[in-house]
Each structure stands twice: as structure tokens, then as C-alpha cells.
Amino acid sequence: MINKLSKLxxxxxxxxxxxxxxxxxxxLPLYHTVSDIGLPHIKNLYTTKNTTEFRNDLDFFLKNYKSVAIDELINQxxxxNVREPIFNLTFDDGLKEIVEIIAPILLEKGVNATFFINSGFINNTSLFFRFKTSLLINKIKDKxxxxxxxxxxKELLDGLSGETLTKKLLNITYNNKNILxxxxxxxxxxxxxxxxTEPFVDDDDIQWLIDKxxxxxxHSIDHPLFSDITLDEQIRQAESSICVLNEKFEVAKNRLFAFPFSDNLVSDSFFKRINNEFPxxxxxxxxxxxxFEKLNFQRVPIENSSFGISELIKMYHLKFLLRKFQL
Known part of the structure; x- marks a missing residue:
């Protein structure tokens, strides 16, 4: 009832x-992937947009904002000096659908986008621990x-928080991911x-995106929650992933890094060290x-919402106004 009233x-x-x-x-809208089929490594973690929903989102953005490159948005x-409403789409994790589905739609509609890639997943050399969780949950249903x-x-997961095996698996973190x-x-x-099955992009895919x-x-090496790891490991995860991408693809016109999961509880010390030599x-x-960090920008998660895109963006604006009022 409250949700329906909010939407109205x-x-x-x-x-x-x-x-x-x-x-x-x-x-700065944030997505991970778009698919018309259920993706086994994702479906137990978060909802994804199908192609029709994604196209509708893009139509909304283009109607209300001007699509710009990330460099232009950062400079403004x-x-x-943001002269008119502007946006740049962002996608995390380097999933294969960004080449097979997403980029062709963006090119068709003339939309700029930034893809944040985990260096440790390129060429499908390793699997994100949360994707392992989703695959395991699928198998529990069979077994x-x-x-x-x-x-x-049950014996393996004994002692982990969660009322069910599924919840226990979902509560496994980067630091105890060996349990998976x-x-x-x-x-x-x-x-x-x-x-x-190649869930991630490879070198050729990334070069194709750049050429387009x-x-x-x-997006870090292998996607830890930064508040779960030490400052030194945070720096290693960020610097190594930036360096790998620059060495392979010469992408460092500007050094861009999206925090995996969240930047909550990331200390000032991280920002001072990461910006020590180069912004x-x-x-x-x-x-x-x-x-508060002048070189850190916040994005708007789009997935996992029961609101339509128009209502969702308006809700983010209202939340922003409430925070300003509280300050």
C-alpha cells in the first residue's frame, strides 16, 4: 500500500x-548487465533489466538529460558548472553482455557509457566469489x-549467520570466500x-569497446568490499587494476576507479594515497x-527497484533534498 502510494x-x-x-x-546511473534470460551466476544476487526495460530507461534519460562522455561530466x-542536465551510464564487473547486448543498443541510441572492469576477471581467468554463491544456490534447489x-x-556452513543454507551462503564475504x-x-x-561459458569480457572485447x-x-582486481580489507590491500586492489588496464589498453587519459560494492567506510587515508602521484x-x-572527497563521485544504482525509472530518479532527488535539509 505504501509502495503504491509512493509511486502515485x-x-x-x-x-x-x-x-x-x-x-x-x-x-551517473549504475548497472551491471542486461539480459532477456535468467543468468545463473546472477539471478540469486540481484535483478537485471531486460532489453525492453533497458531501452525504456535510455529513452527516459535521453528525454531528460544530455548524454556526455565521463570526462566532460567530471570536468563540469x-x-x-553543470550547464544543463547531463548523464553518463556506468556498468560494473565487465560482464559479457556489455558487448553482446548493451553496447550495440547504446551505439544505436548514441549514448555514452563507462565500463568498470575487474582486472582479475578479464579473459575469464577467475570467477567472482558472489557469482559462485549464486551458482551454489541454484544447485541447492536441485539437491x-x-x-x-x-x-x-550444513556442517560446512555451521557457525555462519543466516537462518537457511541460502542465507548463510549469501553472508559469505571476501575474507572467507574459500568456503565457497x-x-x-x-x-x-x-x-x-x-x-x-565466458561470463566476462576478454581482451578483444575491451579493445572493441574502446574502438567504439x-x-x-x-573496478579492483577481484571485487572485495573495501571496508572488509586493510588499507594496504585497498591500495593494491585499486592500483593494480588501474595499471593492468593501462598497460593493456592505454586507457589512462584519466585514472578512473569504481569501488566494488560500495565506498562506505573508506578512509581519507585511501584517497590521499591513491591520489599521491596522479589524480x-x-x-x-x-x-x-x-x-566530501572532491574527486569521488556518487552513482545511482538502477537495478533491484520496484519503481519505474522516472519514479526511481525522482525518489533519489527527494532523498538528496532530505539529506541537504538534515545538514
């Missing part, structure tokens, strides 16, 4: 009015009547075999917001 209220609010009173006229923000398998899994490999053995899930005019940024433009995921 948001529908009646004018977006241009919200932009005016919020003072925010830029947008740095100069505090639910196998008492021996379920017993072994043991669970894979119990459930007979072959992660190396799954990598042969898209921007490439770094690095970093990107969080906290919605429509301005950051």
Missing part, C-alpha cells in the same frame, strides 16, 4: 522542478532431497567449467549525492 505521489512530481530545488543536474562537476549432501553442507570452493565440492559445482568510443575504468577519479554507489 512520485508520478505527479515534476523532475525539472526537483532538479531546480535540489541543485543536482547530473546523473569539478568546475561546479534439496539429498539428505547426505545437505548434511555435509568447499561447498562447490560438496554440491558438485565445477566453477572452472562454468568459466568456459566507450570509456574503460578499473584518480573514483566512484561510489550511494545514490544522488555530493561527496
Amino acid at each position: 505521489v512520485l508520478k505527479e512530481i515534476d523532475l525539472k522542478f526537483l532538479m531546480k530545488i535540489s541543485g543536482s543536474r547530473h546523473l 562537476l569539478k568546475e561546479n 534439496i532431497n539429498s539428505d547426505n549432501v545437505i548434511k555435509q553442507l 570452493d568447499k561447498a562447490g565440492e560438496i554440491l558438485e559445482v565445477d566453477f572452472e567449467e562454468f568459466l568456459k 568510443g566507450f570509456t574503460i575504468g578499473a 584518480t577519479y573514483t566512484f561510489g554507489t550511494s545514490g544522488l549525492n555530493y561527496d
Whole structure:
């Protein structure tokens, strides 16, 4: 009932009015992938847009904002001179669909985008630990009547938080991700075999994106939550992924880095060290917001919402206004 009421209220609010009173006229939408089929490594983690929904999103953005390259958006923000509503689409994790589905649609519609790539996943050399979790959850459903398998899994996951095996698996973090490999053995899930389906982009894919005019940024080596790792490891994850992409593809006109998961609780020390020699433009995921770090920009997550794109963006504006009022 509350959700329906919220949607009705948001529908009646004018977006241009919200932009005016919020003072925010830029947008960095965040996606991961787009697909018309259920992706086994993702479907237990978050919802994705299908191609029709994605095209509708793009039509909304193009109607209300001007598509610009990420460099232009950054420069306007740095100069505090956003002259008209502008946006740049961003995509995380370097999934294969960005080449097979997303980029062709963006080229068709003339939309700029930035793709943030994990250096450790390029060429499908390793699998993101959260994708392992989703594959394991799929297999649990197949093995639910196998008492021996379920017993072994319960023993392995004993002590982890969560009321069910699925929730326990979802609560596994980067720091204890080795449990997922043991669970894979119990459930007979072959992660190396799954990598042969090529869920990630390869070198040729990335070069193709660059040749088509898209921007490439770094997204860490293998996607840890930064608040779960030490400062030294944070720097290694960021610097190594930036360097690998620059060495392979010469993408460092500007050093771009999107935090995996979130930039919550990332310390000032990280930003001082990462910007020590060369300015690095970093990107969080906290919605429509301005950051205290002048080279850190916040993005608007689009997936996992029951709101339509218009209502969702208006909601982000309202949240932004509330934060300003509280300050």
C-alpha cells in the first residue's frame, strides 16, 4: 500500500522542478548487465533489466538529460558548472553482455557509457566469489532431497549467520570466500567449467569497446568490499587494476576507479594515497549525492527497484533534498 502510494505521489512530481530545488543536474546511473534470460551466476544476487526495460530507461534519460562522455561530466562537476542536465551510464564487473547486448543498443541510441572492469576477471581467468554463491544456490534447489549432501553442507556452513543454507551462503564475504570452493565440492559445482561459458569480457572485447568510443575504468582486481580489507590491500586492489588496464589498453587519459560494492567506510587515508602521484577519479554507489572527497563521485544504482525509472530518479532527488535539509 505504501509502495503504491509512493509511486502515485512520485508520478505527479515534476523532475525539472526537483532538479531546480535540489541543485543536482547530473546523473551517473549504475548497472551491471542486461539480459532477456535468467543468468545463473546472477539471478540469486540481484535483478537485471531486460532489453525492453533497458531501452525504456535510455529513452527516459535521453528525454531528460544530455548524454556526455565521463570526462566532460567530471570536468563540469569539478568546475561546479553543470550547464544543463547531463548523464553518463556506468556498468560494473565487465560482464559479457556489455558487448553482446548493451553496447550495440547504446551505439544505436548514441549514448555514452563507462565500463568498470575487474582486472582479475578479464579473459575469464577467475570467477567472482558472489557469482559462485549464486551458482551454489541454484544447485541447492536441485539437491534439496539429498539428505547426505545437505548434511555435509550444513556442517560446512555451521557457525555462519543466516537462518537457511541460502542465507548463510549469501553472508559469505571476501575474507572467507574459500568456503565457497568447499561447498562447490560438496554440491558438485565445477566453477572452472562454468568459466568456459565466458561470463566476462576478454581482451578483444575491451579493445572493441574502446574502438567504439566507450570509456574503460578499473573496478579492483577481484571485487572485495573495501571496508572488509586493510588499507594496504585497498591500495593494491585499486592500483593494480588501474595499471593492468593501462598497460593493456592505454586507457589512462584519466585514472578512473569504481569501488566494488560500495565506498562506505573508506578512509581519507585511501584517497590521499591513491591520489599521491596522479589524480584518480573514483566512484561510489550511494545514490544522488555530493561527496566530501572532491574527486569521488556518487552513482545511482538502477537495478533491484520496484519503481519505474522516472519514479526511481525522482525518489533519489527527494532523498538528496532530505539529506541537504538534515545538514
